[in-house]
Amino acid sequence: MAPENPSHPSENDLPYVLILKPPPSFVILGDHFFNSTKFRFLKAYESPLPLAHFLLAHAQSVQAILSSGGAPVTADTIRLMPLLRLVVTTSQGLNHIDLSECRRRGIVVASAGTIYSADCADSVVALLIDVLRKVSAADRFVKQGLWSSQGEYPLGSKLGGKRVGIVGLGSIGSEVAKRLEAFGCSISYNSRKKKPFCSYPFYLNVRELAANCDALIICCALTDETHHLINKEVLSALGKDGVIINIARGPIMDEKELVRCLVEGEIRGAGLDVFEHEPDVPNELFALDNVVMSPHNAVFTWESFEDLRKLVVGNLEAFFSNEPLLTPVVLDDQPHFSG
Amino acid sequence: MNNTCVLVTCPMFTYLEQELETRFNLIKLWDHSSSKAEFFNNYSSSIKAVVGNTKVGADAKLIDSLPNLEIVASYSVGLDKIDLDKCKQRGIKVTNTPDVLTDDVADLAIGLALAVLRKVCVCDQFVRSGNWISGDFGLATKFSGKSVGIVGLGRIGSAIAKRAEAFQCPISYHSRSKKPNTNYKYYSNIVDLAANCEILVVACALTEETHHIVNRKVIDALGPKGFLINIARGAHVDEPELVSALLEGRLGGAGLDVFENEPEPPEQLFALDNVVLVPHVGSDTGETSKAMADLVISNLEAHFKGKPLLTPVI
Numbered sequence: 001m002a003p004e005n006p007s008h009p010s011e012n013d014l015p016y017v018l019i020l021k022p023p024p025s026f027v028i029l030g031d032h033f034f035n036s037t038k039f040r041f042l043k044a045y046e047s048p049l050p051l052a053h054f055l056l057a058h059a060q061s062v063q064a065i066l067s068s069g070g071a072p073v074t075a076d077t078i079r080l081m082p083l084l085r086l087v088v089t090t091s092q093g094l095n096h097i098d099l100s101e102c103r104r105r106g107i108v109v110a111s112a113g114t115i116y117s118a119d120c121a122d123s124v125v126a127l128l129i130d131v132l133r134k135v136s137a138a139d140r141f142v143k144q145g146l147w148s149s150q151g152e153y154p155l156g157s158k159l160g161g162k163r164v165g166i167v168g169l170g171s172i173g174s175e176v177a178k179r180l181e182a183f184g185c186s187i188s189y190n191s192r193k194k195k196p197f198c199s200y201p202f203y204l205n206v207r208e209l210a211a212n213c214d215a216l217i218i219c220c221a222l223t224d225e226t227h228h229l230i231n232k233e234v235l236s237a238l239g240k241d242g243v244i245i246n247i248a249r250g251p252i253m254d255e256k257e258l259v260r261c262l263v264e265g266e267i268r269g270a271g272l273d274v275f276e277h278e279p280d281v282p283n284e285l286f287a288l289d290n291v292v293m294s295p296h297n298a299v300f301t302w303e304s305f306e307d308l309r310k311l312v313v314g315n316l317e318a319f320f321s322n323e324p325l326l327t328p329v330v331l332d333d334q335p336h337f338s339g
Numbered sequence: 340m341n342n343t344c345v346l347v348t349c350p351m352f353t354y355l356e357q358e359l360e361t362r363f364n365l366i367k368l369w370d371h372s373s374s375k376a377e378f379f380n381n382y383s384s385s386i387k388a389v390v391g392n393t394k395v396g397a398d399a400k401l402i403d404s405l406p407n408l409e410i411v412a413s414y415s416v417g418l419d420k421i422d423l424d425k426c427k428q429r430g431i432k433v434t435n436t437p438d439v440l441t442d443d444v445a446d447l448a449i450g451l452a453l454a455v456l457r458k459v460c461v462c463d464q465f466v467r468s469g470n471w472i473s474g475d476f477g478l479a480t481k482f483s484g485k486s487v488g489i490v491g492l493g494r495i496g497s498a499i500a501k502r503a504e505a506f507q508c509p510i511s512y513h514s515r516s517k518k519p520n521t522n523y524k525y526y527s528n529i530v531d532l533a534a535n536c537e538i539l540v541v542a543c544a545l546t547e548e549t550h551h552i553v554n555r556k557v558i559d560a561l562g563p564k565g566f567l568i569n570i571a572r573g574a575h576v577d578e579p580e581l582v583s584a585l586l587e588g589r590l591g592g593a594g595l596d597v598f599e600n601e602p603e604p605p606e607q608l609f610a611l612d613n614v615v616l617v618p619h620v621g622s623d624t625g626e627t628s629k630a631m632a633d634l635v636i637s638n639l640e641a642h643f644k645g646k647p648l649l650t651p652v653i
Binding site: 142301302 | 350442443446447449450451453454457459460462463464465466467469471472475476477478479480481482483484501502504505506507601602603604606609610615616617618620623624625626627628
């Protein structure tokens with residue numbers, strides 16, 4: 001609701017930025033996280049009104065939205081905000097924003113840019129080493145006191161020399177490649193288009209990429225085309241000794257099929273930061289030592305949150321000062337998202 | 340060659356034992372643990388080779404009891420369990436398994452650092468226990484860009500540095516002497532290294548000089564925002580000091596593959612979320628175990644055929 005601030009009357013002139021649901025940083029660090037002297041927040045989630053009513057009553061002159069993965073910006077929302085010109089998102093993905101509607105209305109989208117790429121790539125490497133070398137499972141073994149009673153721990157599998165297949169060679173995929181090359185892995189990839197000036201072998205078909213690698217890493221965006229991209233065929237091509245790592249979006253993977261493959265030993269293991277129905281995770285995975293899971297927090301470090309703070313405030317302040325945005329998304333390059 | 344007696348000191352790796360059995364008269368020390376005196380009467384003068392590892396090596400007592408011992412082929416790269424002086428005196432050859440395990444140990448060092456900083460094991464437990472439904476996890480520490488200090492820039496230390504560089508980590512090191520041909524920053528004093536890095540990785544050989552090289556001073560210098568990773572030997576670290584630093588929050592966290600009293604790591608660490616403990620598995624992959632075993636076999640075969648050893652230490 002509109003904040004009252006009698007001691008600073010000029011604050012009442014500050015432009016509003018609409019927030020539909022609190023972003024993760026508000027939840028973890030408090031809702032002053034993106035404070036600025038150049039704008040103020042209009043928190044739809046603090047109102048008892050249904051969203052449509054709230055927008056009609058309070059958001060008719062609002063020009064900007066701060067969105068996060070859990071707070072989608074739908075066509076309906078956009079249509080109820082006639083003066084909307086900017087959507088800033090805190091998330092890496094853009095699949096929760098109706099980009100077609102934004103394109104149609106000339107609304108600019110400002111993304112997280114590349115601030116998360118290092119942390120995401122680090123997550124991939126962490127999960128991959130953990131699955132191959134059984135780090136989390138071994139940590140449990142030791143901390144349960146089993147080393148002295150049970151003795152030897154089962155052997156892991158060497159990372160060096162593994163063939164790594166990256167699905168989506170964008171900023172994150174490239175950072176993954178750079179890191180894994182230092183471990184002696186060979187890199188190949190699949191992407192919408194072959195990248196010029198890139199010497200890694202390119203596979204037009206994900207199934208073929210899977211057939212030719214030992215570790216399949218999902219780093220692509222969730223779009224209509226990539227929904228359930230990793231399906232029974234791809235997992236079968238990856239095979240018994242293959243590992244899959246997903247830090248992108250749950251729905252890119254046919255989760256039921258993945259669980260079946262893991263339970264029946266048809267792939268070596270999986271490292272998963274994302275799931276189809278977060279925070280629900282298939283219970284069958286809880287009993288498996290060859291699966292390592294994290295609660296969709298590949299970018300949740302103090303450092304990335306501080307970088308995010310600077311970026312979000314920077315983008316919003318630039319917008320309200322009529323200066324160029326720091327990380328505008330070129331909408332023509334984006335594939336179709338049906339949200 | 341089948342009559343040549345080779346003593347293996349403890350269970351190591353089934354493939355290694357099988358390969359030894361096809362080539363030699365393999366004697367397993369642990370088969371005779373109840374009748375040691377009898378064992379030594381029957382076998383000691385026929386044993387020409389000992390295969391030891393990081394648990395049970397070849398100490399002075401064992402060497403003294405084997406009058407015709409010619410070679411100790413260690414299933415490890417570390418030599419701290421072998422009395423090298425005694426071997427030199429007796430003219431006994433010693434081989435180890437360098438290089439073939441460098442990658443795996445370096446990979447684990449980085450894996451442990453990532454696991455500690457990014458709370459990988461804690462996150463996994465959080466999801467597994469169903470806690471994600473009730474709330475969010477919180478923030479971890481970014482690994483990329485953190486300064487890494489390496490104690491011992493040998494084969495393994497250099498491999499760790501190469502990997503960390505791919506994460507944009509500035510590298511510095513401490514070693515007995517400055518290494519030529521490297522741009523990494525050198526500290527002649529380990530306390531200075533610890534004071535100037537965020538992640539300290541122990542990767543040197545265990546000798547009298549390096550025993551407890553990571554002591555209270557070093558731990559204090561590393562501090563509450565610093566992390567210790569040990570993939571070398573438990574005895575490199577003053578373990579009680581490490582434990583109290585972790586319990587009191589004076590050290591940011593630790594990733595440990597080795598301990599002063601294996602297989603019994605300090606239980607006080609078991610409940611700590613900022614500590615990752617693994618059971619001395621630095622080289623424990625199928626691929627590397629086989630490569631190490633093959634190297635032990637090749638060294639023994641070379642010795643008994645009068646050919647040059649592949650990886651002699653002395």
